[in-house]
Amino acid sequence: ARVAVIVPAAGSGVRLGEDSPKAFVDLGGSTILERCVSGIIDAGIDAFVVVVVPAGLIARTRQLLPGVTVVEGGAHRSESVRAGLEACAGADVILVHDAARPLTPPEVFGRVVDAVLAGHEAVVPGLPVVDTLKRVLPGADAESVAETVDREPLRAVATPQGFTRAALLRAHADDAGLATDDAGLAERCGIEVAVVPGDPLGFKITTQWDLRIARMLVS
Numbered sequence: 001a002r003v004a005v006i007v008p009a010a011g012s013g014v015r016l017g018e019d020s021p022k023a024f025v026d027l028g029g030s031t032i033l034e035r036c037v038s039g040i041i042d043a044g045i046d047a048f049v050v051v052v053v054p055a056g057l058i059a060r061t062r063q064l065l066p067g068v069t070v071v072e073g074g075a076h077r078s079e080s081v082r083a084g085l086e087a088c089a090g091a092d093v094i095l096v097h098d099a100a101r102p103l104t105p106p107e108v109f110g111r112v113v114d115a116v117l118a119g120h121e122a123v124v125p126g127l128p129v130v131d132t133l134k135r136v137l138p139g140a141d142a143e144s145v146a147e148t149v150d151r152e153p154l155r156a157v158a159t160p161q162g163f164t165r166a167a168l169l170r171a172h173a174d175d176a177g178l179a180t181d182d183a184g185l186a187e188r189c190g191i192e193v194a195v196v197p198g199d200p201l202g203f204k205i206t207t208q209w210d211l212r213i214a215r216m217l218v219s
Ligand code: C5P
Pocket: 007, 008, 009, 010, 011, 012, 022, 023, 052, 073, 074, 075, 076, 077, 078, 080, 081, 098, 099, 100, 101, 204, 205, 206
């Protein structure tokens, strides 16, 4: 099977609060995006890689990642993914992997690809939730707890998320703009999503705290 990986890297990184967009922030001597792409290549899944970046960073990205296809992203993550999808014409299995998860181990890519090849239309890596979860209600000076949610059946889901080409196209055909991941779009059109074990190293760099941890891990 021909495998492609779309890497959405067109976010602004407002929550991280650095000068550059998140994917272009330094992580131990190279950008988060370069680390992420090296991780995909080192995973040994022999994939065609498409990176999606903000318009103003296309030329720079082509310099950083020679040989990788680079396209312009959109205002929302799902628009960026669709821009990437247009560049994956020949692929039968398509993974979508956030640039913001540069430390994802090779085994996770392998598990996701294998599960798609085994017949699952959509596959996500998931981890059990360790914290106690409470649903809250807004309040004047403090939120109040409405209930404690049973965490046993919950999974924290990451990327790479893998799809058959047909499933990913269907998922994105009717995007109401609310889903925070591609599997969410697939679910809404009735596609069954399989969960394979994720890895804590697949965490997303969102805040300064995450960036500190990531820098410690690569040092
Ligand atoms: O904001 P968040 O960290 O959840 O974004 C997940 C991934 O989606 C990031 O790698 C980010 O660069 C990407 N993204 C994108 N286009 C957007 C917004 C986010 O490619 N418009």
